Structures are given as C-alpha cells and as structure tokens.
Amino acid sequence: MNTRYAGIAWTGSGYRVEVVDDAGRRAAEPSDWHPARVAELISWLEDLADGQSSLSIILDSTNGLLDGPMTAAGLDVYRADPWLLPPRPPWGSVPADRLAEQGRTAPATLARITPDRGTLTGREPEYHDYLERSRPIRAAMTQAGRCFEHGHRETRSVALTFDDGPDPVFTAQVLDILARYDARATFFCVGHHVAAMPDLVRRIAAEGHELGNHSWSHPFLPDLTRDQLHEQLDRTTEAITRLTGEPTTRFRPPYGSLSPEVLASLADHPSTLTMWDTDSLDWTRPGPDRITANVLTTVRPGSVVLLHEGAGDRTQTVQALPAIIEGLLTRDLTPVTVSALPAAPPA
Known part of the structure; x- marks a missing residue:
C-alpha cells in the first residue's frame, strides 16, 4: 500500500x-x-x-x-x-x-503521537527535566506574586479553568452548564481560536467569565526563542482585548511546560503565570465518572482546577461538568474565576 x-x-x-x-x-x-x-x-x-x-x-x-x-x-x-x-x-x-x-x-x-500521551509523546523525560530544573525559579516567582497556583486555603471557593478554546462545539455547551448553576470560570484561550471565533469570546466575557492567555498556537514553549514566546503572548492578548475591551495578564503555558529559559523569557513580560493544583486529566478521555473523581478527590478550598473545552473531543468533560459543580456546591465550595480567589499568604 x-x-x-x-x-x-x-x-x-x-x-x-x-x-x-x-x-x-x-x-x-x-x-x-x-x-x-x-x-x-x-x-x-x-x-x-x-x-x-x-x-x-x-x-x-x-x-x-x-x-x-x-x-x-x-x-x-x-x-x-x-x-x-x-x-x-x-x-x-x-x-x-x-x-x-x-x-x-x-x-x-x-x-x-498517541491519544493517551498527547503532543509530547516521546519527549516526556525532557519535559519533566525542564519542570524539575524550573522548580526553584517558579517558587521564587510565586513568592513575588508572578506565579499563581492556588488561592487561600481558608476561602470557600474554587476556580474552574478551561484550556484550549474557544471551540465551535464544546465552549457553548460548557457555558450553558455554567449558566445553569450561576457559576463562573476562567477560560485560557489560544489566539488562533480567539481570532477565528470572536462571537464565542464575546459570549464568555458577557456572561461574567474571565479570559486568560494560553499562547497563540499551543507550542511546546522550550522550543521557542524569547521573541517568539513574547509574540505568541502579545498577539493573543491583543486579539482578546480587541473583542472584549479588557486586556488579560494571566498566562497559562501549554502543557504546563516550563524551563529555566522560558521563565527567564517571561521575566520582563507583564504576565502572571497561572498554573493549577487540581488536574482532571480530562484530555486523556478516561470517562466522565473518572474525570469527576479526579477533581473531587483532590480539590481543596482555594484550588485551581484544570479542565479542557477545546482542541479535541471534549464530550466527556461536558458530561462530567454538572457532577463536578454539584460536588463542589455540596462541599460549600463556590466556582469562581481565578482572579476572584483570595491570594494564598506567602509561604
């Protein structure tokens, strides 16, 4: 053949x-x-x-x-x-x-590339080495207020965050569910999709949610030069600002990929690195029940929860979302935007 x-x-x-x-x-x-x-x-x-x-x-x-x-x-x-x-x-x-x-x-x-290992198939050792070497720099950035991983543990709120959108199918479904529960969330959008689907970006903002920057094309950041990284961020922020009138300073790196060189490139950029402490692992599509359990067994007051509504089949995430929200509400944890979380005290 x-x-x-x-x-x-x-x-x-x-x-x-x-x-x-x-x-x-x-x-x-x-x-x-x-x-x-x-x-x-x-x-x-x-x-x-x-x-x-x-x-x-x-x-x-x-x-x-x-x-x-x-x-x-x-x-x-x-x-x-x-x-x-x-x-x-x-x-x-x-x-x-x-x-x-x-x-x-x-x-x-x-x-x-395999569905269960994703875009970085074969580069996982390199990815983890970069993360490990970045750990002390990231800790210093957290102390300085330049990196946000979770909010104050005494708050009764949790930030649901959605990456890789907007998506022509799943973003509207996620927004409909959030509206049903009067919940708020943060959407870390890729510029490629922001420019292509402006009406969804406007709807996210109009319904009281927060927009964050998730780069333009979802690259593996250590492969970029400083100028390429800045351009990915700046063009995405410009696209969001044109549509909503509100600039975003929150940046979530694709895959959570960081390296000492990436963090050095971000040192003079006006963005706040925004990570997470609760991972739904929904991108592996383990089933809606497993996604729900991944969140509810690890979430804590002040947590930032990682979910996805773009760049793939997010049917399972949509199916899991009502149970996730109801599980949070049962624990008296209100879903809010990342910026609405009170900051954790310095370590």
Missing part, C-alpha cells in the same frame, strides 16, 4: 496543508483551512486515506491544537522535532511542504 504524507502548518489566519505521495509528487492541491473548520479538515484527510493509500500527518512542535482531534478520529499523526527541520519563519510553523517532505524522506525520525 502506498503512503501519502500531509504536512500541516499553522499561519496567522489558519492552517496550510500540502500532501505528497511516496515519489514526492503532489497528491492533492495545497489547501487552506479556517481554525473553526477542523472537523471538515479531518473529514477531508480521512478521504485521502482511501483503500489504495495510507496517510501520515506531520506537524511540528509549535502546532499543538490538531493532534488531539485527529488522533481521536483515528488518524496517524506524527511530530517532526526542531532539530530535524529548517528554522521557522518569524511567525508561523515550518512550512507544510517541508513537513510533508520530512515525513516522506525520513519517516523513522518522526515521533508518532
């Missing part, structure tokens, strides 16, 4: 797809896709994997929004790491044709 190779690059306005066959011939006309049309893009890619050909999809490490929905759909998705590729342009990922060619000429160099 022949293989087709689809390189997918992100640009400021959407995704660029180029497809080649085993011989390097163009197997489909280059196409551009709006970020709100990912479901259609997946269907189009599925059609390319016909009975005569298989399909390999290649992304780079700065494109962290597509692997979730694509692996959930059963597509074969691979990551080409920076040391295999030419330098990225000032804004955007490695070009799509170069990604497709990397897949065609050197498939063994690629990391296959």
